[in-house]
Amino acid sequence: MSTAVEDTFGGAGRRTFAPSLPGIWRNGLFAAGTWFLAAALTYALPDVITWGATQLFAVLALAGAGIFLALSVTVHRLGGLGRTLVHYGPWFIVLGLWLAVWEVLTAKLGWLPKPFFSPPQGLLHVYVTDWDRLLICVAYTGRLWGLGFFSGVLVGFAGGVALGWSKRFAYWGMPLLKLIGPVPASAWIPCTFFIFPSTFHASIFLVALASGIPVAILTAAGVSQVNRSFYDVARTLGADNRFLIFKVAIPASLPNVFVGLFMGLYYSFAVLVVAEMLGAKFGLGWYLQFNTAYSAYANVYAALIVMALICAGLVRLLFVVRDRLLGWQKGIL
């Protein structure tokens, strides 16, 4: 499962294409062209209504065009970063085109219904004027996610090891886990809000539950599936139970644990936003709901982009950690 995830999200950056023309990066030139087009349309045509940061957006698009122009001759001297840029060349072209079309359809022609579709300068305006509140929301969401995810993973991992290792633990624990595990964490919301002293604690618990359960299930499965002969070998070499758990069972089950971690990560995002929409005072989920209520859709889109970047960044980070810890497995994968 984790390999499939990586093929979809992580592996793309590693393949490289040979540059077609030595010295000049053609796709860079094209990207500079489309970005210049977006800048020119923004600057030259009048807006249907005022959106805020129109000038700034034109300047930024122009700056983007300038950067691609500069890169088109220097990219081959940038080593690994250059190769990644070249790989994503077609994306940069399409991105410029997308900006131009988006700009024209919303700000310049007003074809798309107004409160729901915001032009790029509308989003930019949000970042320029509301950045402090967004930042606070990111910090609040980060705190909630961090506390929930890490406590959930810690408890889930420890519980999973115990369930996989000890028969007595498994006897009492496994049925409970099998019963509670499939219930979506958000179904617990009604109970959690009167069990816990504050909505903040309840939200932490929900995120912890969502991320901890898949980790617990997969860790337990991983530990109980460890090849018995590894234990035999370690025991004849003088290993005690502690060594068997920490130096044999846990490393052997780590590939499974990481599958659980990826699942837990995705579930934690899902629950995070739901939890923040219920009675939180700050946070990205709250920001989304608050601004939807006021029909401030530019703010909603702006927050969604921030959220997408953060979630994708965390997934990427987990891949990096996994590749570091499971390097020994590369031949098997």
Next chain:
Amino acid sequence: MMALALAETAADSIALDVEGVSHRYELDGKDLQVLDDVSLAIAPGEFVALLGPSGCGKSTLLRLAAGLETPTAGKVLENGRPITTPNPDRILVFQDATLFPWRTVRGNVATGLEARGLVRERKHRIDEVLTLVKLEGFSDFYPHQLSGGMAQRAALARALVNDPKLLLLDEPFGKLDSLTRLRMQNELLDLWKSAGFTALLVTHDVEEALLLADCVIVLSDRPASIVAEVRVGQPHPRRRDDPNLVALRRSLLEKLGISHDV
């Protein structure tokens, strides 16, 4: 200091005595007897081969000697004391190298020392043993990067670094190609001569038993009992086409129930 020096030369090896051992497993509620009244005595430093059809219970005998299991009836003794738990003095090498895939070759070899908290004071032994099995250039490789022969050498090194007094080998070369197997047999023989441990080798390869062992014990089909005990008097190095060995091979095959024309 004295003890350490002694351990490193591995001058002292173990006498292994198996007295009237029977062993049974319970499989799916059915009682399965694998050993039936087996008795044998192995002198310190001796090389003994257990020969028998596959699945006859040879491996069980090794597990008992390693202390991974205790026999249903009878006694397994090291130097007269009963064996109840595993101990790094008696190390088992499996048919599959069973290296820990998350550890490098060096990490695998260090496992025994690490488990007993001896890594720091016996660090030099790791390098010595790696050189001994000709893996000194591969200490940072992971098991999946090794060939079958190299993996089995690493498994041997992992055993030898503990200076075992009894080495239990469960068809250690069974899965290697025939050329690698010949080379590894000679290497094992050299290691045995230089380190002086007692060796108990389980195999179903008659030639392997005759080339290596001082004494070949033939076991029957399950439940295993001893059919014959044959002394091999020839000095090492032995040649496969030595007429004495050829004659012994024929008689061993007969005892295993295989006709002359093989």
